Amino acid sequence: MPAIHVDQEQAIVETVAATDTDGSEINAEGFVIPVVIPLSEVGPWLALYDPTSGTSPSAANSRIIARAVLDALIAAAEAT
Amino acid sequence: MPVIPCFDRNDGTSGGPTPSPGGGGTSLSGLTPVLVDLTDGSWTLYDPDSLVDTVAHSAGWNTVTWEAVSASADYNWSTASGSMRAPRWYKKLIISTTQVVSTDCLVFHSEMEASRTDTSLDKVILTVAEQPGSTDVALIRAVGGAANKVSTTQISGGSYAYSAETVTQAAALGKTINTALRSNDSLGGSLYVALNNSDPATGQAMGSRISNRNSVGSGGTQDIHVMVGIGPKTSAISLGAGDTQRFQLRYVAATVNWSA
Numbered sequence: 217m218p219a220i221h222v223d224q225e226q227a228i229v230e231t232v233a234a235t236d237t238d239g240s241e242i243n244a245e246g247f248v249i250p251v252v253i254p255l256s257e258v259g260p261w262l263a264l265y266d267p268t269s270g271t272s273p274s275a276a277n278s279r280i281i282a283r284a285v286l287d288a289l290i291a292a293a294e295a296t
Numbered sequence: 297m298p299v300i301p302c303f304d305r306n307d308g309t310s311g312g313p314t315p316s317p318g319g320g321g322t323s324l325s326g327l328t329p330v331l332v333d334l335t336d337g338s339w340t341l342y343d344p345d346s347l348v349d350t351v352a353h354s355a356g357w358n359t360v361t362w363e364a365v366s367a368s369a370d371y372n373w374s375t376a377s378g379s380m381r382a383p384r385w386y387k388k389l390i391i392s393t394t395q396v397v398s399t400d401c402l403v404f405h406s407e408m409e410a411s412r413t414d415t416s417l418d419k420v421i422l423t424v425a426e427q428p429g430s431t432d433v434a435l436i437r438a439v440g441g442a443a444n445k446v447s448t449t450q451i452s453g454g455s456y457a458y459s460a461e462t463v464t465q466a467a468a469l470g471k472t473i474n475t476a477l478r479s480n481d482s483l484g485g486s487l488y489v490a491l492n493n494s495d496p497a498t499g500q501a502m503g504s505r506i507s508n509r510n511s512v513g514s515g516g517t518q519d520i521h522v523m524v525g526i527g528p529k530t531s532a533i534s535l536g537a538g539d540t541q542r543f544q545l546r547y548v549a550a551t552v553n554w555s556a
Contacts, residue, residue, distance in 0.1 A: 230503045231452055233374035233442075233530070234460035241375050243530050245465060248503075 218260040221252040222288035329546035343383040365535035372531040382527035386428035396520040401479040410443035410451040411542035417529040425523040441474035455486030457507035464490040464501035483507035
């Protein structure tokens with residue numbers, strides 16, 4: 217499984233006005249959580265993902281990303 | 297183990313070195329910022345769609361009275377639409393007698409405060425910019441700070457870079473201090489500390505925003521300007537004729553000659 221990390225010390229509440237990946241505008245106050253994907257892991261991660269498939273990525277692969285982000289969210293919320 | 301000098305390294309006398317000011321020239325301690333008065337005659341207004349009715353200044357606050365503004369990404373400084381037609385005031389950034397240019401290492405400190413008394417939800421940015429008289433975000437190349445009226449009780453303040461902002465909003469928010477750094481044709485980014493409205497004010501939040509734009513100097517060396525941009529808070533917000541927007545802005549700018 218590829219690896220993924222969160223820069224926990226930089227997870228804070230901010231208000232972001234910017235543009236999302238799909239081009240839509242973001243205007244939200246929320247936790248900003250920096251996700252770190254090592255360059256050596258980018259290829260393996262992308263190989264696991266087919267954006268045209270509704271079942272991609274697999275549940276097991278999704279869980280790696282989800283748990284990293286949600287664990288960081290729990291820690292950040294508890295620290296706030 | 298700490299090392300404490302026994303002799304002054306300059307003149308050899310015992311007792312260690314005597315503190316002395318560094319750098320020579322003008323002291324950098326306690327610099328006095330420039331108060332932005334948009335009516336003082338030094339600013340050029342670029343308002344391609346004639347959205348500003350009047351501007352006034354009193355007791356440090358600038359007050360803009362708007363014409364009717366339709367909701368549009370063209371008037372939202374914090375969107376990646378690429379087209380920017382919102383009003384902005386600008387002037388060349390000249391330190392002493394030297395025009396700052398895009399290849400310089402520039403530090404731009406600012407203090408911003410939006411007003412809760414505004415009649416609508418709006419935004420002001422205070423930045424340095426390369427071509428503030430353009431409607432193309434890629435040529436304006438702005439980096440600095442942003443402040444918004446968020447609701448009847450809250451304002452926000454923080455960092456602005458290129459076409460987006462990262463700010464803090466709070467009921468107790470007062471001024472926001474921001475420092476933008478750009479250097480060697482990199483647009484750099486900004487870092488802020490948001491202050492509460494107690495006296496003395498204390499920091500209550502912090503954040504930053506990078507521009508993600510390096511080597512922006514493809515158009516050649518550009519003169520740097522100070523720019524004040526205004527507009528609705530988001531692309532979905534319209535403004536009515538007669539709506540007012542108030543803000544208080546100050547800044548200090550410095551360049552560093554690293555090769556000296």
